[in-house]
Every structure is written in C-alpha cells, then in structure tokens.
Amino acid sequence: MSSKPTVYQRRRAPSDTELQEIPWLNLLSGPERESVVPQLVVSDPQPGDYVCRVGRPVTYWFGVVSGLLKMSSDNESGQTMTFTGVPPGGWFGEGTALKRESYRYNIQPLRPSLVAGLPVDTFHWLIDHSLGFNRFIMNQLNERLGQFIAAREMDRMNNPELRLARHLAALFNPVLFSGVGEVLRITQQELAYLVGLSRQRVNEALKVLEARQLIRIEYGGLRILDLAGLRTTSFT
Secondary structure (H helix, E strand, O other), X not given: OOOOOOOOOOOEOOOHHHXXXXXXXXXXXXXXXXXXXXXXXXXXXXXXXXXXXXXOEOOEEEEEEEOOEEEEEXXXXXXXXXEEEEOXXXXXXXXXXXXXXXXXXXXXEXXXXXXXXXXXXHHHHHHHHOHHHHHHHHHHHHHHHHHHHHHHHHHOOOOHHHHHHHHHHHHOOOOOEOOOOOEEOOOHHHHHHHHOOXXXXXXXXXXXXXXXXXXXXXXXXXXXXXXXXXXXOOOO
C-alpha cells in the first residue's frame, strides 16, 4: 500500500488567481517576471505536515496563499515553543534562504493551507538582478527584526489581554502579511496555540478586546477595528 504523497510531491504550478496573491510579483520587471513565474510552485499542506523542518536544508522560499501556519521549535525536554503565526500574504525564511542554511524552526499548518514556493536558486537570481525584489526583501528583514523584538517582549507579558492584543497586532502586520486585510480568519483554538494560552482564557481576553472596541468577533474570524490600539493599549 503506497504512503500518502508528501507536500513536495503534491506541488503543482500556480493558477493565475493564485499568482495574484503573491505580493512581490508586481515589483518585478516584465522580463524578471517571465523568468520567475515558471519556477513558482504551490502545494497544500495539511495539519500534521511539515512545510519546513529543523535541520533540513533550505530548498524554497515560502509564502502563504491561504490558510494559517505556525513557526515553532522543540526544546530539549520535548516541549514545543511557538514563535509566531504566518497568515495569508506572509513570506518567510528569507534569512535562511540568503545564507543557504538548514532550518532552525518547524513550519506547520494549523489548518488546510495553500503555500507557494520559490526555488532558492531563483531567489538568489532575483537578489542579483532585481531592484524591486531587493527592496521587498529589505522591508521584510527590517519588519521581521521588529517582529522578533516584540515577540521577546510578549514572552514576558503575564497579562492575557495584553499578550493577546500584541499577538493580534503582529498577525495584522500589513507589511509582513499583506493578504490579511481587516479580517483574520482564525479560530479561538488556533489563537490559543499561537499565544500560549488556554482556549477558555483566549475567549475571555477576546471579549475584553471587543469591549474596548479594538476588534470585532465575527463568524470564522476577527475584524480589526484599531490596529494602533492593539499595539499600544495597556491593560491593568
């Protein structure tokens, strides 16, 4: 009996609609785009699959077309530490791709997702030839630095409402996650995984954020009402 095809084996060429969800393609010149588009692939990782795995060599630079991924690693005692979520529009791993290193983290879907991949050699070709692509990567790296500084601060936050507010602000980052817009399709259980709180505590904290008119809870997700407030509001 044959085993289930891997994420890599399920790869295919993206459709025209899927190509429109890749934010950096419009920054390329015509010849650059013509060279790159045939190299792009998409696949459909499911919960339990790995898009990236600790210790594996980098082969693609990845981005989320739809769905939700989490970035995590396991410590020496076997406990999983989640660093961040990656919603639609998010491209990740450019530092690893630039250095052609092995992954230091795992990337897994929290729900059925669609992920695009650019071969690492094509990624380096764009670095060498495309001004627009270089600007995109510079913005990514700069924003990513701020994201991880904020993540270190969040690790020290004991107030659940404050912790959740800052995590939501990170997930709504318009530079890193251009596909999110004003509504994030996420369940309370998925938020609990990302924030490191129980589902019940997330539910209570969401009600506080909604009462402060920072978010609105909608069917299947959350609507942002005040991104600046999520980033700066204090809770006592």
